[in-house]
Amino acid sequence: MNTLSAGRKVLLLLAVPVLLVAAWWAATADSTDFFWPPLSQIVGTFGETWFTGRFTADVLPSLARLLVGYLVAVALGVGLGTAIGSSRTLRGLLEPVLEFFRAIPSPVLVPILMLFAGIGNEMKVLVIVSGCVWPVLLNAVEGVRALDEVLRDTARCYRLRPHSRLVHLVLRGASPQIAAGARQALSIGIILMVISEMFAASNGVGFTIIQFQRSFAIPQMWTGIIMLGLIGIALSVIFRAAEARLLSWYTGLRMSQREG
Amino acid sequence: MTTAPIGAAARPESSTTMLDVRNLKKVYEGRGRSVEAVRDLTFTIASGELVCIVGPSGAGKTTLLRCVAGLLDSTAGEVVLEGERVTGPPPGMAVVFQEYGRSLFPWMTVRQNVELPLKEKKVPKAERQRLVREALEAVGLADAQGAHPWQLSGGMQQRVAIARAVAYEPHLLLMDEPFAAVDAQTRADLEDLVRSLWKRLGVTVLFVTHDIDESVYLGQRVIVLSDSPTVVLEEVTIDLPDERDQLVTRSLPRFAELRAHVYELIQQAKGGHRPAS
Numbered sequence: 001m002n003t004l005s006a007g008r009k010v011l012l013l014l015a016v017p018v019l020l021v022a023a024w025w026a027a028t029a030d031s032t033d034f035f036w037p038p039l040s041q042i043v044g045t046f047g048e049t050w051f052t053g054r055f056t057a058d059v060l061p062s063l064a065r066l067l068v069g070y071l072v073a074v075a076l077g078v079g080l081g082t083a084i085g086s087s088r089t090l091r092g093l094l095e096p097v098l099e100f101f102r103a104i105p106s107p108v109l110v111p112i113l114m115l116f117a118g119i120g121n122e123m124k125v126l127v128i129v130s131g132c133v134w135p136v137l138l139n140a141v142e143g144v145r146a147l148d149e150v151l152r153d154t155a156r157c158y159r160l161r162p163h164s165r166l167v168h169l170v171l172r173g174a175s176p177q178i179a180a181g182a183r184q185a186l187s188i189g190i191i192l193m194v195i196s197e198m199f200a201a202s203n204g205v206g207f208t209i210i211q212f213q214r215s216f217a218i219p220q221m222w223t224g225i226i227m228l229g230l231i232g233i234a235l236s237v238i239f240r241a242a243e244a245r246l247l248s249w250y251t252g253l254r255m256s257q258r259e260g
Numbered sequence: 261m262t263t264a265p266i267g268a269a270a271r272p273e274s275s276t277t278m279l280d281v282r283n284l285k286k287v288y289e290g291r292g293r294s295v296e297a298v299r300d301l302t303f304t305i306a307s308g309e310l311v312c313i314v315g316p317s318g319a320g321k322t323t324l325l326r327c328v329a330g331l332l333d334s335t336a337g338e339v340v341l342e343g344e345r346v347t348g349p350p351p352g353m354a355v356v357f358q359e360y361g362r363s364l365f366p367w368m369t370v371r372q373n374v375e376l377p378l379k380e381k382k383v384p385k386a387e388r389q390r391l392v393r394e395a396l397e398a399v400g401l402a403d404a405q406g407a408h409p410w411q412l413s414g415g416m417q418q419r420v421a422i423a424r425a426v427a428y429e430p431h432l433l434l435m436d437e438p439f440a441a442v443d444a445q446t447r448a449d450l451e452d453l454v455r456s457l458w459k460r461l462g463v464t465v466l467f468v469t470h471d472i473d474e475s476v477y478l479g480q481r482v483i484v485l486s487d488s489p490t491v492v493l494e495e496v497t498i499d500l501p502d503e504r505d506q507l508v509t510r511s512l513p514r515f516a517e518l519r520a521h522v523y524e525l526i527q528q529a530k531g532g533h534r535p536a537s
C-alpha cells in the first residue's frame with residue numbers, strides 16, 4: 001500500500017519533466033537550425049563536455065564559491081536579523097536603510113564590487129553574499145518579531161539565561177521563517193554565482209557557458225544550461241532534506257493545527 | 261455586607277506571609293488613551309495557602325497576575341514576595357498560563373519542556389531526571405515523555421504545563437484561568453489534580469478564575485474582585501471540609517451557600533457596587 005503510493009508519487013513528480021523533455025526531443029529531432037540543435041546531439045555531447053576535466057576545473061570552483069558565499073550570507077543574515085528583530089530601537093533606526101539596500105538588484109553591484117575586490121574569488125563570493133543576505137535577514141527579523149508572546153513570558157518566568165533564550169526560544173522559534181528566507185537565498189545565490197562569472201572569470205559554469213557561446217559551440221552551450229538546471233535540482237533536494245530534519249516539529253505542528 | 265460566618269478570617273496567626281500585595285494600581289497607557297485596569301488592590305497570602313481570585317471578565321485578573329509575576333510593572337503600589345519586592349520574575353515562582361497550547365515549546369518534547377527550567381536552575385542531572393519523572397507521573401503523563409506538545413489533546417497539554425511548574429519546585433504557583441478552555445470532565449480532573457499536588461507539595465497557590473464554582477471548590481479562601489477599575493470586594497473564607505470531592509463537596513449545603521454568596525458579590529460588582537472605603 002505504502003510502496004504503491006510512493007511509486008505513484010514518484011510517477012506524478014516525474015510526469016511533467018518527462019513530457020517536457022519528450023516534447024523538446026520531438027520538436028528538435030530533425031532541426032537544422034544552428035541555434036536549436038537536436039536534443040539528442042546536446043545529450044550526446046554532455047558527457048564529453050563536462051566529465052573530461054571541466055567538472056573539477058569549472059563546476060567545483062563555482063559550487064565552492066556559492067557554498068562559501070551562501071553560508072556567510074546565512075550566518076550574517078541570521079545574526080543581524082536576530083539582533084534587529086530583538087531590538088525595537090535597532091529596528092526603528094535600520095528599517096528604512098534595509099528597505100533601500102534590499103531594493104537594489106545585486107547584479108548591478110558586480111561592476112562596483114569589481115573595483116574594490118578585483119575579479120577574483122573574493123569579488124564573486126561578495127556578490128553572492130550581497131544578494132543572499134537580504135531574504136535571510138528580513139525573514140529572520142520577521143521571525144523573531146513574530147515569536148509568541150506567551151512563549152516569551154514563559155521564558156522570562158522560568159528565568160532563562162540570555163544564551164538559552166537565544167538558542168531555545170529565539171532561534172528555534174524563528175527557524176521556520178529563517179528557512180523560508182534561506183530557500184529564497186539559495187536560488188538567488190545560484191543566479192549570482194553564474195552572473196558573477198559572466199562578468200569576469202577564468203573558470204566556473206557561467207564562464208564556460210559564455211565561452212561556448214562566444215565560440216559558437218552551441219550544443220555545448222546548451223549542455224551548460226542543463227548543467228545549471230541539474231545543479232539547481234541537486235541543491236534544492238539537499239536543502240529540503242536538511243529542512244525536513246530540522247523543522248520536522250514545524251511540519252507536525254502545522255498538520256495538527258490543520259486537523260484540529 | 262458580610263453574612264455572619266462568611267468572611268471571618270480563619271487563617272492561623274502564626275503563618276508566615278508568602279505574598280503581600282499593597283495598594284497595587286495599574287494604568288495601561290495607550291496612544292492618547294489610558295485604561296485604569298486595577299485601581300487599588302491589597303491582600304496577603306500566607307505560606308502554604310491555596311487562594312482563588314475570582315472576578316468578572318475584564319476585571320483585571322490577568323493584569324494582577326502579571327504584576328505579581330513580575331512580567332508587568334505596576335503604576336503604583338508594590339508586590340512583595342517572601343520579603344523581597346518584585347521587580348521582575350522572581351526565582352521560586354512558576355506560572356501556568358491560560359493559553360496552555362502557546363506556553364509549551366513546540367520544538368521540544370514533553371520531557372524537554374519540563375526539563376528546560378531545571379537545567380536553567382542548574383539542578384544536577386540525576387536530580388533533574390527524578391523531578392521530571394515524578395512530575396510527569398503525578399499528572400499521569402509518564403507515557404507521553406517523547407511526544408511533542410502538538411501531538412497531545414488540550415487537557416494533556418495543560419497537564420504538561422502543570423508538570424513543568426511542579427517539577428520546578430516553586431514556592432509560589434500562579435495559575436491564570438488554566439482550565440477555561442478544556443471540557444467539563446477534564447476540568448474536574450485537573451481541579452482535583454491541583455488540589456492533590458498542592459497538598460502533597462506544600463506549595464502556595466494563587467489560582468485565578470472567572471468560574472465561581474471552581475473558586476469555591478478549590479480554594480481555602482476566595483478573593484472577590486470588582487469589575488474594572490478593580491478593588492477587592494471581599495475575602496471569603498471557604499470553610500468546607502479539607503477533603504474535597506467533586507460529587508460530595510459540590511452537593512453540600514455549605515457549598516451552595518458560599519457559591520450563592522460569591523455570586524451575589526459579583527452581581528453587585530457588575531451593578532457598579534463598591535465596598536464602602
Ligand SMILES: Nc1ncnc2c1ncn2[C@@H]1O[C@H](COP(=O)(O)OP(=O)(O)OP(=O)(O)O)[C@@H](O)[C@H]1O
Pocket residue numbers: 288289290295296297315316317318319320321322323324470488
Ligand atoms: N496591554 C493592555 N493595554 C491596554 N489595556 C489593557 C491591556 N491589557 C488589558 N487591558 C485592559 O485592562 C482591563 C483588564 O484586563 P485583564 O486582561 O486583566 O482582565 P481579566 O480579568 O483577566 O479578564 P478575563 O477574565 O477576560 O481574562 C480590561 O479592560 C482590558 O481591556
Ligand SMILES: [Mg+2]
Pocket residue numbers: 321322323437
Ligand atoms: Mg485574563
